[in-house]
Amino acid sequence: MQLRPYQNEAKNAVFSEWESGNLKTLLVLPTGCGKTIVFAKITEECVRRGDRVLILAHRGELLDQAADKIQKATGLNSSVEKAEQSCIGSWNRVVVGSVQTLMREKRLSNFDSDYFDTIIIDEAHHSISDSYQRVLEHFDNAKVLGVTATPDRGDMKNLGTVFDSLAYEYTLPKAIKEGYLSPIKAVTIPLKLDLSGVATQAGDLKASDIDTALDPYLYQIAEEMKKYCKDRKTVVFLPLVKTSQKFRDILNEKGFKAAEVNGNSEDRAEILQDFENDKYNVLCNSMLLTEGWDCPSVDCVVVLRPTKVRGLYCQMVGRGTRLAPNKTELLLLDFLWHTERHELCRPAHLICDNEEVAQKMTENLSEQAGYPIDIEEAEEKASEDVVAQREEALANQLAEMRTRKRKLVDPLQYEMSIQAQDLAGYVPAFGWECSPPTDKQKAKLEKLGIFPDEIQSAGKAKLILDRLEKRRIEGLTTPKQIRMLESRGFQHVGKWQFDEASALISRIAANGWRTPKNINPKTYVPQSEVNTVGLT
Known part of the structure; x- marks a missing residue:
């Protein structure tokens, strides 16, 4: 089985991290991008190098899925460490293990601490829990790989206490752009649901309170669904089983062919198969289908279980992001949740790194309620709006910065000039990233024209240095060119080509360091941008 280019990059990045001494590393791939295939191939390479590998997960379906995918992708058979099944005495070099089983002291005592050379944790956002930590502490010399879908910043900060580094991250926008996931269109439903009385429990909204708040709106929601997803294959996420069953009945009253599954459904496998075979066109569930279930033909997701946890929101939406024949996009129904105290995840959080843009x-x-909007186009428009707002709000501050008599560019001015949203919204996650910039980083930043004193973390310093190198390779303006030209009133010099900026500086120098009279800095546009506008 051939890996996709990004999957191959991910595999190589993991081994690179291990070889550089970061023995606990993390791999982030959006739902639907083949994380199981990637860690199957990593497992194969580890076995080839003589390792014994443990695949660790918290649910039986994930273990079965991992064993099946590893066998199909690599030909390697797996032993099982779960309940009464044990891998002790097996010839297999791969073991799929239940964390609930392995965490027990009696079970761990059967293994020497060096029994496993490599541990791979599926759905690694769970690895912060005590059960996973007991297993990792027992096999304390093993290389560890955590694999997860896009986590939120809170998760990343927590995962930073478990893992030494982030080996590789493939983003949802990139996966959509490169054709590996379905485009997403979000439609805001102009139905205001009042969540102001919902409490928080364990860091998220309390399911029973959501259920109480949601119940009066179920018939209205079903009516709205008739407008948008009558001819679509839809998965609906609800807070509790009884509400999921009630909503199934309401949908059937409204003319849908709806079914419901939950953890106690004896015919769950049959219902899922019937849904896949189009016997039903709506599947209601109470958070059962967030992990380990795939049905690529799903082309509509309705989230009636609002959440503050981005990872959970991504898991729900991820049930519909896979590609399928004749599928043009995923439609995501988003309701106007009214809440005074909670920051809820919305479609914007699938794609925006910056909270202001989200x-x-x-x-x-x-403002465009009722109309399906492509989320990539919406993010681009929001980014432009935020940049415009920031420019207006920071005009005085930037004007002051530009007139400072220093040879170096202030980091904020640099970020604004090159319109780097990722730099402006950066939050350090891992321990080394949070520490102050090193003397070596400061010296290099200063040499390249950036004023380093206002950069607070080593992670931010590395990000800026990486961006400077990338821009050098792409032939874009240097910080010193930006400082010199923007101090004379030229706009957005960070978007110019190096050669164009250099030529203009030479003209100014030849004119006794005065801007030529036929050039208006506020309206001046480099030739490459003129050509680009002409082409469009």
């Missing part, structure tokens, strides 16, 4: 995108989508 808020603006959510605001823009709400």
